[in-house]
Amino acid sequence: MQIIGKAEILKHVDVRAVLGDIENGFKAFAxxxxxxxxxxxxxxxxxxxxxxxxxxxxxxxxxxxxKLATGFYDNPAKxxxxxxxxxxVISAVNGTPLAILQDEGVLTxxxxxxxxxxxxxxxxxxxxxxxxxxxxxxxxHLQAKLICELLGYKSxxxxxxxxxxxxxxxxxxxxxxxxxxxxxxxxxxxxxEQADVIVTTTPSREPLIQADWVRPGTHIVAVGxxxxxxxxxxxxxxxxxxxxxxxSPSQCxxxxxxxxxxxxxxxxxxxxxxxxxxxxxxxxxxxxxxxTIADLTGVAVQDAAIAKSVWNSxxxxxxxx
Amino acid sequence: MQIIGKAEILKHVDVRAVLGDIENGFKAFAxxxxxxxxxxxxxxxxxxxxxxxxxxxxxxxxxxxxKLATGFYDNPAKxxxxxxxxxxVISAVNGTPLAILQDEGVLTxxxxxxxxxxxxxxxxxxxxxxxxxxxxxxxxHLQAKLICELLGYKSxxxxxxxxxxxxxxxxxxxxxxxxxxxxxxxxxxxxxEQADVIVTTTPSREPLIQADWVRPGTHIVAVGxxxxxxxxxxxxxxxxxxxxxxxSPSQCxxxxxxxxxxxxxxxxxxxxxxxxxxxxxxxxxxxxxxxTIADLTGVAVQDAAIAKSVWNSxxxxxxxx
Numbered sequence: 239m240q241i242i243g244k245a246e247i248l249k250h251v252d253v254r255a256v257l258g259d260i261e262n263g264f265k266a267f268a269x270x271x272x273x274x275x276x277x278x279x280x281x282x283x284x285x286x287x288x289x290x291x292x293x294x295x296x297x298x299x300x301x302x303x304x305k306l307a308t309g310f311y312d313n314p315a316k317x318x319x320x321x322x323x324x325x326x327v328i329s330a331v332n333g334t335p336l337a338i339l340q341d342e343g344v345l346t347x348x349x350x351x352x353x354x355x356x357x358x359x360x361x362x363x364x365x366x367x368x369x370x371x372x373x374x375x376x377x378x379h380l381q382a383k384l385i386c387e388l389l390g391y392k393s394x395x396x397x398x399x400x401x402x403x404x405x406x407x408x409x410x411x412x413x414x415x416x417x418x419x420x421x422x423x424x425x426x427x428x429x430x431e432q433a434d435v436i437v438t439t440t441p442s443r444e445p446l447i448q449a450d451w452v453r454p455g456t457h458i459v460a461v462g463x464x465x466x467x468x469x470x471x472x473x474x475x476x477x478x479x480x481x482x483x484x485x486s487p488s489q490c491x492x493x494x495x496x497x498x499x500x501x502x503x504x505x506x507x508x509x510x511x512x513x514x515x516x517x518x519x520x521x522x523x524x525x526x527x528x529x530t531i532a533d534l535t536g537v538a539v540q541d542a543a544i545a546k547s548v549w550n551s552x553x554x555x556x557x558x559x
Numbered sequence: 560m561q562i563i564g565k566a567e568i569l570k571h572v573d574v575r576a577v578l579g580d581i582e583n584g585f586k587a588f589a590x591x592x593x594x595x596x597x598x599x600x601x602x603x604x605x606x607x608x609x610x611x612x613x614x615x616x617x618x619x620x621x622x623x624x625x626k627l628a629t630g631f632y633d634n635p636a637k638x639x640x641x642x643x644x645x646x647x648v649i650s651a652v653n654g655t656p657l658a659i660l661q662d663e664g665v666l667t668x669x670x671x672x673x674x675x676x677x678x679x680x681x682x683x684x685x686x687x688x689x690x691x692x693x694x695x696x697x698x699x700h701l702q703a704k705l706i707c708e709l710l711g712y713k714s715x716x717x718x719x720x721x722x723x724x725x726x727x728x729x730x731x732x733x734x735x736x737x738x739x740x741x742x743x744x745x746x747x748x749x750x751x752e753q754a755d756v757i758v759t760t761t762p763s764r765e766p767l768i769q770a771d772w773v774r775p776g777t778h779i780v781a782v783g784x785x786x787x788x789x790x791x792x793x794x795x796x797x798x799x800x801x802x803x804x805x806x807s808p809s810q811c812x813x814x815x816x817x818x819x820x821x822x823x824x825x826x827x828x829x830x831x832x833x834x835x836x837x838x839x840x841x842x843x844x845x846x847x848x849x850x851t852i853a854d855l856t857g858v859a860v861q862d863a864a865i866a867k868s869v870w871n872s873x874x875x876x877x878x879x880x
Contacts, residue, residue: 239645239661241562275599280616280623282651289654291625293612295601302601304612304627306647308654322654324560326627326647330603333610333629333643338659340560 250551263539268514294538349540351380357532370433374398377439449474571872584860589835615859670861672701678853691754695719698760770795801849
């Protein structure tokens, strides 16, 4: 067993390959060919902290993954990052622990953004041109960058609560993506008027997007609501949507945007389309006027896919003479 | 974060200190002052393997523990041990992963045996002299050794299905414990005639001890039944017992020896005494004629206690000039 640090891990990430691996993970999960254990949660109230453990194994994979992620929200005041943790890669053939990927959260950030890419490709109408990003953090940055790089979008508009941070992100993306037009939206409503795909990436606990702001033809990818109590979009939007994709039906019904809509009777569990099922069989046809939603809460098959990809690359390279 | 291997770990184990730590862990658990997450289980049928993940944090401890344990039962044919895994020690103050204790199962063996010591001290009658061990594996060896070393017993009798292995264990223990009389019992029934405390340490799936073999005054410590389907003692023994101690009421009711007895209507859940409660308040008085049972299924507070003890020792020693 070895510990592999963040810098070394990043050398072994091939985002295009991981994109395919995560798609396959979602397909296996929807087809009942992946084991995804219930998420383990520990709370540390005195330190304003928590720990989640997620485990998955995709059938026939030679390794499985256990991810430990901590969030201690008073850390920044101590000069430490809020997030920490690792992914352990273990042989599914003989149970031997192979590696600790001490990724400092970067693999989770990447696999989350790549699910956004997958959900965008799956659900956006073919004439979609402009990506709208709600949020000015790491996830907003990554989603914008990877969606443009991997899917060829040429126009991005960003809104976040902190206008200064949004301006900085617009500048960064402008230099990272010289062929893409990147702009700041003055309000979330203004963003909705311009965006064909809206990706929400905040930890908000109240809707940032009202249903009547969203134009026909828009595809919403909701990424932020990964635990109970979080909400980024008006639940009424579900009543307007022709199709709702969910990365995990059980998680999305329990928390996520879908949970709010189900509670309000605006969508039924039977109407949800598992993301992996749509990836395997193709999404139902959509018109250019349809509003569609993808609710992403994060599934351990994504961790398993990215950790396996990194580990396979480490092994290939160490085997070279 | 660092990986600490088995040899180094063993230098940092002080069994007397860990015994107290595990007792405190049981007390905290019974008092609702420990977080113990539900056990996560993954199965790998094609490889005849499985993985369990156990997590615990005892209130006010500065670290918490996540234990990953694999069992791949075709490994010995490939020249590999069946069991593998590690304990991760993580800061409960800021979420930083501190160490991976790659113990190869030795800490689990030890914490299991130390719970046997605790249950023996708690439940055995004061006039008890002879320890009977059922099973000739690592756990049988450790229980005999630690019960004698830590509690001062001077007489051990052992029975197991493999008479040759029992004979070898008798020889080993004889040289390890020169002041103790160690003997081999020809049958389990003969063992019951001699032993005042019986510790069962096998992975049996059918009773090895019949209720009518057990003499009045005997204290039974059942260690082997750590998952559904396992059973070492006749469920009828519960009907004869004046007191039943359980390390975890929820686990013992779900699997363990107690589960079989509850299913058969021989004991009620309300009659079980949590081990930690009895440790905190003292066990109810017992006569020299009473039969008592301690059902131990293994609780993550034991892992947390031993991992914390090792980590504290590592830190103390690395801090020395």
